[in-house]
Amino acid sequence: MNQDSLRGTLPPELSRLTDLVVLDFSYNDLTGSIPTGYSQLRKLGELSLENNTLTGTLPTELGDIVYLSMLNVQFNQLEGTIPTELAGSRALSSLYLNSNLLSGTIPTQFGQLKNLVDFYLHTNSLTGTLPTEIGAMISLEFLELYENQFIGTLPSELGQLTTLQEIDVSDNLLSGTIPTVLGQCTNLYGLYLYENRLTGTLPTELGQLTQMAEFKVSENALIGTLPTELGLLIVLEALEVASNRLTGTLPTELSQLTALSWIDVSDNSFTGTIPQGLSDVIDDNSLQ
Numbered sequence: 001m002n003q004d005s006l007r008g009t010l011p012p013e014l015s016r017l018t019d020l021v022v023l024d025f026s027y028n029d030l031t032g033s034i035p036t037g038y039s040q041l042r043k044l045g046e047l048s049l050e051n052n053t054l055t056g057t058l059p060t061e062l063g064d065i066v067y068l069s070m071l072n073v074q075f076n077q078l079e080g081t082i083p084t085e086l087a088g089s090r091a092l093s094s095l096y097l098n099s100n101l102l103s104g105t106i107p108t109q110f111g112q113l114k115n116l117v118d119f120y121l122h123t124n125s126l127t128g129t130l131p132t133e134i135g136a137m138i139s140l141e142f143l144e145l146y147e148n149q150f151i152g153t154l155p156s157e158l159g160q161l162t163t164l165q166e167i168d169v170s171d172n173l174l175s176g177t178i179p180t181v182l183g184q185c186t187n188l189y190g191l192y193l194y195e196n197r198l199t200g201t202l203p204t205e206l207g208q209l210t211q212m213a214e215f216k217v218s219e220n221a222l223i224g225t226l227p228t229e230l231g232l233l234i235v236l237e238a239l240e241v242a243s244n245r246l247t248g249t250l251p252t253e254l255s256q257l258t259a260l261s262w263i264d265v266s267d268n269s270f271t272g273t274i275p276q277g278l279s280d281v282i283d284d285n286s287l288q
Helices: 012-016 036-040 060-064 084-088 108-112 132-136 156-160 180-184 204-208 228-232 252-256
Strands: 007-009 022-024 029-031 046-048 070-072 094-096 101-104 118-120 142-144 166-168 190-192 214-216 238-240 245-249 262-264 269-271
Touching (some): 012 036, 036 060, 060 084, 108 132, 132 156, 156 180, 204 228, 228 252
Parallel strands (some): 007 029, 022 046, 046 070, 070 094, 094 118, 118 142, 142 166, 166 190, 190 214, 214 238, 245 269
16 A cells, blocks of 8 residues: 555554555655554555654554564654564564664664564664674675664674675764674675774775675774785775775785775875876875
8 A cells, every 4th residue: 555645644543454465655744653553464564654754653563563574664753762572573574764763772682583684774863782683683684774873893793694785884983893704794795884983903804705896994993004805805896994094005906906996095194106007096195
């Protein structure tokens, strides 16, 4: 069920349609809260309410919908915490809670969501640490947590998620080092760690991510040199390590990256010359 330009609130009477499989009111002008009675739609597989002006909290009762595979409430004004009860919807494969006003932490119980593929929590006001239980989401492909206020370290358990294609935790308050076990996520094509407080060196194990097209880790406090192993990232298109504390010379191995179209190494302490073949994709002022 989907109509454009609908106004008003979500009718609680829809909970009587107990055979409903898909409920889609996305891209409308709906206001008010999500009726708790929608949990009675026990056959519901998709609930899409994105791009409205819904307020209030996420009903805990939604966790009672055991067949729910997609919950999409992105781009609303929902507030409050993420209900731990959502972990009861074990069939969830897509969870889009991004671009709201949600606060609190990621429930550790979400580690029970073994079928979750798309996990979108970005652009909220979430806090706390990233739970190690994320490593139990064995089907996860997209982990989108950027533009929140997460603290603590990147869990090494992320290395268990070999299905991951994209990790974006940029624009948070994360600290500590980049886990070397991320090198095990060999299906990654996007790794976005910029605008955090990460320290330590860039792991040489990143060279194992031969499917990676974009690696962005600018605006942290990383030290050391650029690993020569980055030259193994044969499909890399964008490399951003600006505004760190990196030193040394740029590895000549970067010249092997024929797909590279953008490098930003500015605001570091690199020395030496630009390796042959990179002059067209790097700012001449990037080196001292």
